[in-house]
Amino acid sequence: MATQMFEGRGHAAIYQKYRFAPGNELQQTILTYLQEKRVNPPELVVDVGCGSGQGTRFLAGHFKKVVGTDISEAQIQEAKDAPSPPSVSYLVCPAEELPFEDASVDVLTSFTAAHWFDIEKFMREATRVIKPGGCVVISTYTADMSLHYGNCSEQLTKIFGEAWDVLLKYSHNRIKIVLEDYKEIFEALPFPDKKRITDIFDKIPMTVAGVVGYLESVSPYQSFMKNDPEAAKSLLQETEKRMLEAMGVSSRETPVEFWVRHVCVLGCK
Numbered sequence: 001m002a003t004q005m006f007e008g009r010g011h012a013a014i015y016q017k018y019r020f021a022p023g024n025e026l027q028q029t030i031l032t033y034l035q036e037k038r039v040n041p042p043e044l045v046v047d048v049g050c051g052s053g054q055g056t057r058f059l060a061g062h063f064k065k066v067v068g069t070d071i072s073e074a075q076i077q078e079a080k081d082a083p084s085p086p087s088v089s090y091l092v093c094p095a096e097e098l099p100f101e102d103a104s105v106d107v108l109t110s111f112t113a114a115h116w117f118d119i120e121k122f123m124r125e126a127t128r129v130i131k132p133g134g135c136v137v138i139s140t141y142t143a144d145m146s147l148h149y150g151n152c153s154e155q156l157t158k159i160f161g162e163a164w165d166v167l168l169k170y171s172h173n174r175i176k177i178v179l180e181d182y183k184e185i186f187e188a189l190p191f192p193d194k195k196r197i198t199d200i201f202d203k204i205p206m207t208v209a210g211v212v213g214y215l216e217s218v219s220p221y222q223s224f225m226k227n228d229p230e231a232a233k234s235l236l237q238e239t240e241k242r243m244l245e246a247m248g249v250s251s252r253e254t255p256v257e258f259w260v261r262h263v264c265v266l267g268c269k
Contacts, residue, residue, distance in 0.1 A: 019051065019052065019054055019112075019214070019217055020054065020204050020206070020214075020258075021054040021055065021057065021058050022054070022055055022058050022111060022139070022202075022262075023202025023203070023204055023260065023262070024202060025200050025201060025202045025262070026139060026200050026202055026262045026264065027058060029197060029200050029262075029264055030109075030137050030139075030264070030266075031062060033135070033137070033266045034107060034135055034137075037133075037135055037268045038133075041063065041064055042063055042064070042106030042107050042134075043064060043065060043106055044064075044065050044067070044100075044104060044105050044106050044107075045059050045063045045065065045066045045067070045105070045106060045107040045108075045109065046066075046067050046068075046069065046098065046100065046105050046107070046108050046109070046129070047059055047066060047067070047068045047069070047109045047110065047111070048069050048070075048095045048098070048108060048109070048110045048113065048114075048117075048122075048126075049069070049070055049071075049095055049110050049111075049113025049114065049116065049117065050068030050069060050070050050075070050076075050079060050090070050111075050113075051070060051072075051075045051078075051079070051111075051112075051113065052075050052078035052079050052082065053068050053078070053079030053082055053084065053088075053090065054111070055068075055109065055111035055112075056068035056079065056084075056088060056090075057082070057084055057085075057088065059109065060084060060085045060087050060088045061085070063087070063107070064087060065087055066087055066088050066089075067088075067089050067090070067091060068088065068089075068090045068091070069090070069091045069092070069093050069095070069098065070090075070092065070093075071092065071093065071094050071095065072092070073092050076090045076091070076092050095110070095113075095114075095117040095118075095122045095125070096117065096118050096121035096122050096124075096125055097125065098125050098129050100129045101129070102128055102129065103128075103129070103130070103131045103132065103134075104129060104131065105129045105130050105131060105134060106130075106131055106134045106135075107130075107134060107135050107136075107137065108126050108129065108130055108134070108135075108136045108137070109136070109137040109138070109139075110137075110138045110139070111139055111140070112139070112140045112141060113140075114138045114140070114182070114185055115140065115174045115175070115177035115178050115182070115185070116174060119184065119185060119188050120188065123188050123189060123190055127190055127191075127269070130269045131269070132269055133268065133269065134268070134269050135266065135267065135268050135269070136189065136191070136265075136266070136267045136268075136269075137264065137265075137266055138182065138185055138189075138264070138265040138266075139182075139200075139262055139263060139264040139265070140178050140182060140262065140263055141202075141260045141261065141262050141263075142178060142179075142181065142260070142261045142262070142263060143164065143168075143178070143179060144260070144261040145157075145160065145164075145258065145259065145260050145261075146160075146258075146259045147159075147160050147211065147243075147256050147257070147258060147259075148203075148256065148257040148258075148259060149247050149254075149255075149256045149257070150247065152246045152247055152248075155246045156243055156246055156247070156256070159239060159242045159243055159246060160211065160239070160243075162239075163215055163235060163236075163239045164215075166224075166235055167215065167218065167220040167221055167224060167235075168220060169220075170220040170221070170223040170224045170227065171219070171220040171223075172219060172220075172223070175219075175220070178263075181196070181198045181263045182196065182263045182265050183196070185265050186265045189265060189267045191267035191268060191269050193267060193268040193269075194265065194266065194267035194268070195265075195266055195267075196263065196264070196265050196266075197263070197264045197266070198261075198263045199261065200261065200262040200263070200264060201259065201260070201261055201262075202259070202260050202262065203257050203258070203259050204257070204258040204259075204260060205255060205257060205258075206255070206256055206257070206258045207252065207253045207254060207255055207256065208240060208243050208244060208247070208249075208251075208252045208253070208254050208256060209240075209252040209253055210258075211243070211256060211258060212236050212239060212240045212243075212252070214258075215236060215239065216236060221236075240252060
């Protein structure tokens, strides 16, 4: 059974507002791999566990037809409400039961979602729907994140890391799959032609408000909120206050760079 952590409308709205699209380095890694495998131009790309559509919209800029799927109606509604090219559509369905014909999908992707799936069933379904010669792209960003601003980058990263340490106490056991760099997902992918890249680094432009909003969007924070709402809100307020003090600024809209590391599992059927 897949784990559902992003169902509520309020959480979906936060997710849409604060989750970032795949960065340039991850985008280039994916596009280069697909060109190498000559999956071009694919007729159908399916983005599984698409959430509010950040990865789906990146794909739409490069491929003819892209369908984003997610088990959460609230997430799909957020995705539909965001501006998207006419080549994009969205469906509510489980990752383990995709409404596509056998061997009909050229590329199947999943961004920062596959650790929530029933991995064995998802891999079986992916194998069923992907065409011979088609590709799978499964990525996540990791907990290796750092913040950069002027000469206080080290201090900002420490403040962010301390907030993460509190949240990790509330993390679901499936976060372990991310912490292990998607090794389990790589091993479960049943294609002999596959590889796992663990050192893709991106610099994401954000603001202080965006970084705090990102923390609010993650699943451990939502668990913390259910457990102790006052302490959870206080953590975000205190983190923001400390960041602004370290930077010597007063505006939460002050830009910072958010450095993330991606892991990407790539395979060709």
